Amino acid sequence: MQNNVLILDFGSQYTQLIARRVRELNIYCEIHPYSKIPENLEPFKAVILSGSPLSVRGDNAAHPDLSNIKGKIPLLGVCYGAQYLAHFNGGLVAPSDIREYGRAKLETIYDHHGLFSGIDEGTHVWMSHSDTIAELPKDGVRLASTNDVMNAAYRIEGEETFAIQFHPEVYHTTDGKQLLENFLVHIAGVKQSWTPAAFVDTTVQELKNKLGDDKVVLGLSGGVDSTVAAILLNKAIGENLYCIFVNNGLLRKNEFDSVLDQYKGMGLNVKGVDASAHFLKALSGKSDPEEKRKAIGNAFIEIFDQEAHLVEGVHWLAQGTIYPDVIESVSVNGPSVTIKSHHNVGGLPDFMKLKVVEPLRMLFKDEVRRIGKEMGIASELLGRHPFPGPGLAIRILGDITAEKVRILQEVDAIFINGLRKWDLYDKVWQAGAILLPVNSVGVMGDERTYEKVVALRAVESTDGMTADWVNLPYEFLQETSNHIINRVKGVNRVVYDISSKPPATIEWE
Numbered sequence: 294m295q296n297n298v299l300i301l302d303f304g305s306q307y308t309q310l311i312a313r314r315v316r317e318l319n320i321y322c323e324i325h326p327y328s329k330i331p332e333n334l335e336p337f338k339a340v341i342l343s344g345s346p347l348s349v350r351g352d353n354a355a356h357p358d359l360s361n362i363k364g365k366i367p368l369l370g371v372c373y374g375a376q377y378l379a380h381f382n383g384g385l386v387a388p389s390d391i392r393e394y395g396r397a398k399l400e401t402i403y404d405h406h407g408l409f410s411g412i413d414e415g416t417h418v419w420m421s422h423s424d425t426i427a428e429l430p431k432d433g434v435r436l437a438s439t440n441d442v443m444n445a446a447y448r449i450e451g452e453e454t455f456a457i458q459f460h461p462e463v464y465h466t467t468d469g470k471q472l473l474e475n476f477l478v479h480i481a482g483v484k485q486s487w488t489p490a491a492f493v494d495t496t497v498q499e500l501k502n503k504l505g506d507d508k509v510v511l512g513l514s515g516g517v518d519s520t521v522a523a524i525l526l527n528k529a530i531g532e533n534l535y536c537i538f539v540n541n542g543l544l545r546k547n548e549f550d551s552v553l554d555q556y557k558g559m560g561l562n563v564k565g566v567d568a569s570a571h572f573l574k575a576l577s578g579k580s581d582p583e584e585k586r587k588a589i590g591n592a593f594i595e596i597f598d599q600e601a602h603l604v605e606g607v608h609w610l611a612q613g614t615i616y617p618d619v620i621e622s623v624s625v626n627g628p629s630v631t632i633k634s635h636h637n638v639g640g641l642p643d644f645m646k647l648k649v650v651e652p653l654r655m656l657f658k659d660e661v662r663r664i665g666k667e668m669g670i671a672s673e674l675l676g677r678h679p680f681p682g683p684g685l686a687i688r689i690l691g692d693i694t695a696e697k698v699r700i701l702q703e704v705d706a707i708f709i710n711g712l713r714k715w716d717l718y719d720k721v722w723q724a725g726a727i728l729l730p731v732n733s734v735g736v737m738g739d740e741r742t743y744e745k746v747v748a749l750r751a752v753e754s755t756d757g758m759t760a761d762w763v764n765l766p767y768e769f770l771q772e773t774s775n776h777i778i779n780r781v782k783g784v785n786r787v788v789y790d791i792s793s794k795p796p797a798t799i800e801w802e
Contacts, residue, residue, distance in 0.1 A: 342374025542569025
């Protein structure tokens with residue numbers, strides 16, 4: 294691909310948003326740490342420098358060599374990127390008199406024919422910085438100002454180098470998408486050819502070239518990512534793709550049989566393996582979340598390796614890894630801090646002796662769904678809520694038993710089916726029930742009970758990086774609570790989780 298955009302990540306929390314906004318323009322982009330600039334820059338038609346929690350004035354300031362980029366490839370510096378281009382090129386960055394966070398207006402725009410084409414004065418932008426550009430760099434020309442920021446945007450005379458002190462990628466910047474389009478399409482000349490159809494055609498051909506007549510095994514999970522990966526591979530290599538759907542005993546109620554039937558109806562070469570007892574044995578006595586995750590991961594590898602060895606001559610393992618997993622595994626300062634360890638990004642035990650193929654590794658979740666729609670995958674499957682790899686094991690706080698799994702499966706089924714019945718399922722990004730490690734006193738009839746408490750969780754999000762709880766109707770919660778308590782033996786209390794992410798995570802473990 295010769296119309297790529299390179300985003301150099303300086304550690305900003307907004308870097309993925311830049312990539313998402315660029316992709317929304319039907320332009321392909323890649324995020325690379327500032328410390329690992331690709332040696333071959335030929336495929337890139339434009340470069341964007343991200344923001345950063347660092348200060349360019351600090352001893353630990355990120356200071357990459359941009360000599361092969363600046364003045365040679367159209368360049369846009371955002372926030373820290375703008376300060377970087379000023380500080381290291383003859384300008385002056387100084388502490389701001391006020392902390393500049395939140396909404397601001399571009400009071401004056403000096404150039405309406407380039408970066409700000411179609412954008413009027415008074416447009417809102419989002420600031421997030423404590424330093425300010427006091428003096429422009431050599432050959433710098435001011436493009437815009439706010440009431441508090443004189444040099445809110447500038448360009449370098451004689452180069453296609455631009456810089457903005459605000460964040461165009463966030464929702465609060467009213468014309469951010471227009472500004473990015475101005476820079477990428479009208480200034481850098483990047484073609485808007487990144488479409489689902491183009492991705493499918495290109496990827497299928499690449500898979501054919503890469504895999505040839507080799508056999509590939511893929512672990513299906515019932516989720517969107519592995520399903521879309523399977524269909525892409527099936528288009529490329531057909532019967533040489535061997536799909537394995539493992540029942541770890543921690544799926545939703547009746548999910549193993551229903552999803553297996555659905556996969557077979559899609560023409561996939563799929564084998565179902567019921568390993569419920571194996572997983573429950575591996576989890577016996579374990580209550581620590583990380584220990585449970587590792588036990589499930591190890592058990593899956595054991596089962597999957599046994600099944601893969603039954604496929605004669607297999608050379609590849611396919612995975613449904615997506616771009617957020619890849620980005621987090623190669624963060625600016627090395628691997629990201631471990632919050633939970635269930636992503637498998639390119640790694641597997643040496644004894645499996647398989648090469649890895651990840652056809653979705655450059656896609657965000659919403660893009661995976663668009664690719665799936667392009668290939669005709671049923672909307673019911675594409676619209677399924679994300680489900681954790683370890684399954685219900687991390688929704689059962691504490692140790693795992695067959696009885697606890699039964700209880701949670703029953704509760705979860707009532708909750709999810711209720712969302713569908715009330716036409717709420719598609720309005721929620723992810724929902725599930727959590728079995729708490731406490732008992733609660735209750736009264737049923739004339740008898741005292743001492744039974745389990747379950748929490749219901751429903752969030753709205755775009756990609757899971759941030760999420761907010763959904764304000765479900767009281768009438769729905771009332772009906773659902775009554776159904777759970779009356780129909781699920783062992784539960785006498787239901788609560789609803791109203792925590793956002795951050796500070797909470799979507800899952801409880």
